[in-house]
Amino acid sequence: MRTEPDADKAPVVLVTRPRGESSDALCAAVRDAGFRVRAQPLLELTPIQPLPAATRRLLLELDRYQHVIFVSANAVREGLACIEDYWPQLPTGVHWYAVGEATARLLAAHGINAHTPGERMTSEGLLALPLLTGVAGQRVLIVKGEGGRDTLRETLSQRGAQVDELACYTRRCPPLAPGALPRLLRQDGVAIVLISSGEGLCNFAELLSPSETTNFSHLRLIVPSERVAEMARAAGFDNIETAENASDGAMLRALENCKPAMEVDE
Numbered sequence: 001m002r003t004e005p006d007a008d009k010a011p012v013v014l015v016t017r018p019r020g021e022s023s024d025a026l027c028a029a030v031r032d033a034g035f036r037v038r039a040q041p042l043l044e045l046t047p048i049q050p051l052p053a054a055t056r057r058l059l060l061e062l063d064r065y066q067h068v069i070f071v072s073a074n075a076v077r078e079g080l081a082c083i084e085d086y087w088p089q090l091p092t093g094v095h096w097y098a099v100g101e102a103t104a105r106l107l108a109a110h111g112i113n114a115h116t117p118g119e120r121m122t123s124e125g126l127l128a129l130p131l132l133t134g135v136a137g138q139r140v141l142i143v144k145g146e147g148g149r150d151t152l153r154e155t156l157s158q159r160g161a162q163v164d165e166l167a168c169y170t171r172r173c174p175p176l177a178p179g180a181l182p183r184l185l186r187q188d189g190v191a192i193v194l195i196s197s198g199e200g201l202c203n204f205a206e207l208l209s210p211s212e213t214t215n216f217s218h219l220r221l222i223v224p225s226e227r228v229a230e231m232a233r234a235a236g237f238d239n240i241e242t243a244e245n246a247s248d249g250a251m252l253r254a255l256e257n258c259k260p261a262m263e264v265d266e
Helices: 021-032 053-060 073-086 101-109 123-127 151-158 180-187 198-206 210-215 226-234 248-265
Strands: 012-015 036-039 044-047 067-070 095-098 139-145 162-172 190-194 220-223 240-242
Touching (some): 053 073, 073 139, 095 101, 190 248, 220 226, 220 248, 240 248
Parallel strands (some): 012 036, 012 190, 067 139, 139 162
C-alpha cells in the first residue's frame, strides 16, 4: 500500500456509490492512489421483499426468454437470488448479458458467462451487441431496480422484442437532513466528487439548493459518460472530467488526470 508523508495535504475525494463492497473497494483504491477519501452514497438501494405476484410470474417463465439482461451488480445480487429460489438449475438456451464488467464477474461467480459491451459500459453499448440487434419476436427480461433509464426497454421494444422488467430492489435519494451535504463538502474540504450515474448526479443536485450548487460549481466532478457530463453542465457544474465508464479502473484513471490540474491550482 502506498504511504503518504503529506497525506494531510492530499485532495479530498467524495465517493458517492451506494453502500456495499463496490463502494468500499473504490474508497480503498482512491486512498491507495494518494487521495483522502470521504464516502456519502447518493443512491439508497433496498431489496423488494416479498416480490409482487406479477414479478413471481416472470420468474416462473424464465425458460421462455431468449435474453436476460442484468443492468448492475446489485441487480445480480438481488435478482439472481430471486431467480435461484425458483430455478436451482438455470434454464438452457438463454443468452445472459451484463452492462459492466463488475456485473459480469458476479454472474461468472454463479457459473454464468455473460455477454458484455466491453469498455462501453452503458445501455447504448449493450444495445450495439449483434445478438440484441435482431430480436424481433423474441422475449427479453431486464433485471433491474425500480425506476432508472428506459433506454433498453424502449429500444428493444422498437426492434420488435417482447420486453419485461424484473424490478428486484428500490432506489431512492438518501434521506439526508437539509444542509447536510453542503456542510460535509465544506467541513471536509472536498475537492473532487466521483459520480457513478445520472441518477446519482440528479440526487447530488437535489441535495444542494440552487444557491449551493452555485457555491460548489468549482468542484471537480468525475462522471461515467458524456451523457452524464451534459446533465452536470445543465445543472450548473462546469469543472467536469468524463471517465471512460463507471468502473473502478476508469474512475481512477480519470482521477489521475485531475492531478496535474490540481497541482497548477495550488
